[in-house]
Amino acid sequence: MLRINNVEVVYNKSILAIRGVSLEVPDGKIVALLGSNGAGKSTTLKAISGLLKQEGGAITEGTIEFEKEQIHGMDPDKIVEKGIFQCIEGRRVFTHLTVEENLLTGAYTRKDRKNIPDDIERVYHYFPKLKMLRKKLSGLLSGGEQQMLAIGRGIMARPKILLLDEPSLGIAPLLVKEIFENIKQINTEEGTSILVVEQNANIALSIADYAYVLENGRIVMQGSVDKLLSDESVKAAYLGFDKKEKGDIREVKSYKKIKRFV
Amino acid sequence: MGFLLQMIITGVVVGSIYALVALGFVLIYRASGALNLANGEFVLIGSYICLTLVAVYQIPFIFAFLLTLVFNVLLGMIVERVVLRPLINAPTISVIMATIGLSSLLAGFAHMIWGYQTQSYPPVFPSTPIRMGEIIISPVYLWSFIIVIIMLILFGLLFKYSKLGLAMRAVADDQMAASSVGISVKNVYLITWGFASLVAAVGGVLLGNINGVDATMATIGLTVLPVVILGGLDSILGAIVAGFLVGIIQNLTAGYLEPILGGGLKEVIPFIIVTLILMIKPHGLFGKGGIERV
Numbered sequence: 001m002l003r004i005n006n007v008e009v010v011y012n013k014s015i016l017a018i019r020g021v022s023l024e025v026p027d028g029k030i031v032a033l034l035g036s037n038g039a040g041k042s043t044t045l046k047a048i049s050g051l052l053k054q055e056g057g058a059i060t061e062g063t064i065e066f067e068k069e070q071i072h073g074m075d076p077d078k079i080v081e082k083g084i085f086q087c088i089e090g091r092r093v094f095t096h097l098t099v100e101e102n103l104l105t106g107a108y109t110r111k112d113r114k115n116i117p118d119d120i121e122r123v124y125h126y127f128p129k130l131k132m133l134r135k136k137l138s139g140l141l142s143g144g145e146q147q148m149l150a151i152g153r154g155i156m157a158r159p160k161i162l163l164l165d166e167p168s169l170g171i172a173p174l175l176v177k178e179i180f181e182n183i184k185q186i187n188t189e190e191g192t193s194i195l196v197v198e199q200n201a202n203i204a205l206s207i208a209d210y211a212y213v214l215e216n217g218r219i220v221m222q223g224s225v226d227k228l229l230s231d232e233s234v235k236a237a238y239l240g241f242d243k244k245e246k247g248d249i250r251e252v253k254s255y256k257k258i259k260r261f262v
Numbered sequence: 263m264g265f266l267l268q269m270i271i272t273g274v275v276v277g278s279i280y281a282l283v284a285l286g287f288v289l290i291y292r293a294s295g296a297l298n299l300a301n302g303e304f305v306l307i308g309s310y311i312c313l314t315l316v317a318v319y320q321i322p323f324i325f326a327f328l329l330t331l332v333f334n335v336l337l338g339m340i341v342e343r344v345v346l347r348p349l350i351n352a353p354t355i356s357v358i359m360a361t362i363g364l365s366s367l368l369a370g371f372a373h374m375i376w377g378y379q380t381q382s383y384p385p386v387f388p389s390t391p392i393r394m395g396e397i398i399i400s401p402v403y404l405w406s407f408i409i410v411i412i413m414l415i416l417f418g419l420l421f422k423y424s425k426l427g428l429a430m431r432a433v434a435d436d437q438m439a440a441s442s443v444g445i446s447v448k449n450v451y452l453i454t455w456g457f458a459s460l461v462a463a464v465g466g467v468l469l470g471n472i473n474g475v476d477a478t479m480a481t482i483g484l485t486v487l488p489v490v491i492l493g494g495l496d497s498i499l500g501a502i503v504a505g506f507l508v509g510i511i512q513n514l515t516a517g518y519l520e521p522i523l524g525g526g527l528k529e530v531i532p533f534i535i536v537t538l539i540l541m542i543k544p545h546g547l548f549g550k551g552g553i554e555r556v
Contacts, residue, residue, distance in 0.1 A: 049442065051438065051441055051442060054351070054437070054438060054441060056351065075446065075448075076441040076442065076444065077441065077444045077445060077446040079444075080442075080443065080444030081444060085442075085443075085444075086442050087442075088438060088439060088442045092436055092438065092439040092442070093439070094431070094432050094435040094436055094439060094440075095435060095436075096431070096434075096435050097428075097431060097432065097435060101428060101431075104428055105428060105429070105432045105440070105443045105445070106443050108425070108428075108429060108432075108443055108444050108445050109443075109444035153443060157443065157444065
């Protein structure tokens with residue numbers, strides 16, 4: 001169980017990115033974190049994985065707990081060893097390494113080296129396409145293939161929880177569907193908990209059990225997926241307009257006003 | 263014909279040492295994106311340490327050599343920890359300035375301890391030249407070449423097949439992504455500086471055996487810079503190929519052009535080649551310049 005309590009993050013000692021963010025990822029569940037550009041979704045993930053430091057960010061308040069242990073302030077490599085693996089935004093595969101070498105980097109912190117060849121096969125089981133490309137430089141792969149590789153790199157670490165930062169970014173809609181099906185499959189077959197950050201709320205909610213909505217650095221709404229899907233304001237803001245509301249900008253504005261008080 | 267071959271072989275030997283010192287530059291450039299302008303001083307200090315161990319403390323050469331390597335690895339790591347670690351998120355130019363300061367500091371120490379006089383190694387390698395047909399090679403050249411080739415092969419294998427090599431390549435490729443998979447970028451930096459200093463020491467000891475040691479040895483850092491740029495700053499293969507290339511061209515210049523055009527051309531020619539090649543290939547012969555998907 002990953003639990004974030006009342007976390008505040010400040011960049012360069014001056015820019016407040018998120019404030020009072022609390023969320024939970026129970027074991028074996030998929031949790032979605034939704035929100036628009038600049039809402040603080042990626043910051044939340046980096047606060048968990050410890051990558052914040054490299055960008056000049058710091059957790060100034062609150063705690064992050066993983067399996068009853070405080071993990072905030074640890075170096076990223078220690079956090080990976082604890083079983084939390086973040087697939088960072090924009091895929092970021094090692095472009096000058098081959099596909100297989102990329103997968104090996106994912107297993108960098110693993111102590112049980114002899115199981116690694118089996119795990120590579122497991123990645124190929126989820127993403128058969130990667131097997132054909134395994135000797136190829138990963139910089140030459142398509143966006144979708146790179147995203148599969150980035151997630152595969154995550155599987156190689158055998159994490160207890162996988163943090164996915166916008167897996168749909170810059171990928172053809174058809175492939176997005178496929179990749180989210182793969183994520184669901186990893187969750188059920190491996191029992192890995194998943195915290196997925198998305199702008200594409202429709203696709204994220206299609207696989208998630210629970211969701212949080214983040215806006216201007218605060219959590220403005222949370223609930224089970226069924227509850228959020230039936231909520232009018234969420235539909236209007238994140239899932240596209242209903243036909244009858246189409247074009248009426250006032251509806252949206254009033255929604256925003258109400259929401260400030262949540 | 264014999265003269266030409268002789269020049270080429272001398273060039274290959276000198277070039278192999280260039281390749282080794284260039285490797286030190288490339289390792290650090292790949293890891294941190296900065297040039298280590300104190301590389302020449304690592305060469306100098308490595309050479310002096312080994313000389314002191316052999317000449318003053320009378321330690322057999324092979325042990326002195328190994329001790330020097332250990333010393334230089336530690337020196338490289340200490341420098342990283344004290345000077346460069348605080349600059350980890352600083353702009354590249356700050357890092358380069360720090361290495362310039364470092365080079366003055368290390369050179370100053372070396373002069374304080376060992377002075378400015380040229381000192382020569384006691385003869386380590388046999389001095390009877392080896393004759394192969396028309397060509398004469400002195401054993402110290404042959405041994406240098408063999409040692410360099412062994413070092414280069416070892417480093418090649420390390421990079422391609424070891425876990426550490428994979429981590430070093432991953433950090434060179436994308437630091438943020440490397441941290442995200444659990445590679446400790448700090449540790450990789452530390453080890454990289456250790457390695458860079460180690461190869462510099464090997465270069466220094468070999469050069470010292472060939473020419474003797476004095477304060478001017480540190481200028482090899484400058485001579486090797488065109489080699490590194492020619493090979494492409496981030497390419498290890500490039501550094502090696504360019505090292506041999508520059509060594510050979512330098513010696514051919516010394517043999518054929520200097521008698522006509524006057525001395526000193528040997529020192530200038532690498533820079534002329536680099537300028538010409540960079541006009542055609544801006545990333546050097548083997549530089550990456552980014553993979554583009556089509």
